[in-house]
Amino acid sequence: MDIDPQVTERISRKLEEKGALVDCERIEAKLNLLVKDFGIPVEEAERTVTNEFIRELKLTNSGSNRDNPDVMKIADTNPGDWVTVEGKVVSLQTPPSPSMAQAGIISDDSGAVRFVVWEKANATLLEENKWYRFESATIDEYRGSPSMKVHSGTTITEIDEDRPLMPVPISLSDLKPGVATVHVKVVQDWEPRHERMFQTGILGDETATTKFVTWKDNNNQKLEEGKVYNIYYAGVDEYQGRYSLNLTGAMFLEDEGAEIEISGGKTTITGAIINLGPGSGLIKRCPVDGCNRVLNRQNFCPLHEIQDKFRYDLRITGVLDNGSAATNILIQREEAEKITGITLEKAIEIAENNPLGLEDVFIKMQDILIGRYFQCRGNDMEGTLLVKNCELISFDPQKHTGLINRASEQDTGVDL
């Protein structure tokens, strides 16, 4: 296959614009080497050859202006690309590794991407909220999300102008790995399970609910449960096919007075409770402010050690099975009290006046729940149904009659 002469001509013209005349045959020879001998795609080769001549002839790109067609929109970049982009540093985070000088997010009017400046790049330090032009950066993929790498071959030029930038919020149901701006309500605020975790819980909008996590940082801000926020430039991570939002370093503004009708209670499953998890029944929670972790038998909190002034709580973890799928369910105190008929006070009384203690509450709940049919409605979260409403099912004579009709009519080729 011969190389399209247009490619050679384009390179020649580009070099000419920069004030250098290069023999077309030389350009063609270089292109041939890359394309024919090395099997590099023509577009890639075009870039490489152009850059090579620019370096060889000591031309600079500085003369090029903003309309330079080489500048790509962030939204159009893909892993594997060598790119030149112009964007604003909208967030900086503490780099997770000493081999990184800086880590953060840059954005243009098309979208945003995470970036990493390698220590070895020896680049000038980027400042938050300033615009820069990044030439010859690379886009790769880190844990499923695109990430721009600034390496020693990347040229960074500060752009001395603040261009308008209006991030567009997207629906939670449209999340994809990378960076996103969202308009959400804090649905739940959970107990962090890890020392490095600052906050975790669930965010929701009209379309979906998503788990979020904020790792400890120098300038952590806490989200309040029940409030609505605009969250700018949150990281979207993927884990086992599910997305979660990483708010570390993200900026958020409370949308005061706003209300969102959370998508939820959307999942309804009817089935039999066939198993109760060991964390069911009366549990003890760590009393330390904001901790709330479940204590073990020895009143031990993984973070705050022995806590004798614990707080009691009631919950049910178990498996609801409808015959074609087994779903983990988590039922909080209010619904747990309703379906078992055991209030928190009663459970405490049972536990404190019985040699088996907490175990006795667990056994009583097993006797009441296991093997019976319930309908649970709630939000599916990482494969667990967070039950908002749970009802014991009773026999339905109408359904029964319907089934008799179906059994007598369903066509199996022979009459009954």
Add this chain to the structure above:
Amino acid sequence: MTSGTGGHNGQKRYVREPAKRVFASELRETRLQFKDGDDEKSPVYVMLPTGERSNRIFFCGQMTQKERKGDENPFYTARVSDPTGLFFINAGSYQQEAMLKISQIEQGAYVSVVGKPIVRETPDGSVFVSVRVENISETDLETTKIWIDDTAESTLNRLLIFGETEDSKKAGEFYNTDLNVFRKMAYDALVRTEI
């Protein structure tokens, strides 16, 4: 419904096997037992004649003929009756809690049972299908009636797609299943249930 591909669909996440709804007389006809995978821990399934694999079942009924057996290694056996026949259940020292529960439940009580179906050949050459209990609890007639509807519906659903799924094709080859027998079984179970 699509359990034909279940268990080995490349998902790394552990997926709990659902408890299939099956009537006693269908379970009693079950013969084909197989392991899905070569691993020591690969799940063992039985193929139901109506065309679905099952590694766990759920059923309700009245418990009868409870017996404690074995001296050094005690275990319990009992029968649970549904409108179509009998389930033979057992629990041994590896099912301590289930064994304890069976020992406490009085004969004639309505129970709900979750367990693993096991097809075994007896020394005299006949085949015996039993259920190793994972969980058993005393429930009531109401729950049993809901289960009968649930199980009739699941059975009719299996018949509806019989021959369309991989597993039901295999079941058809192995059992030469007469769909009408199982439709009638579901029908009889339903009409024997008082509203």
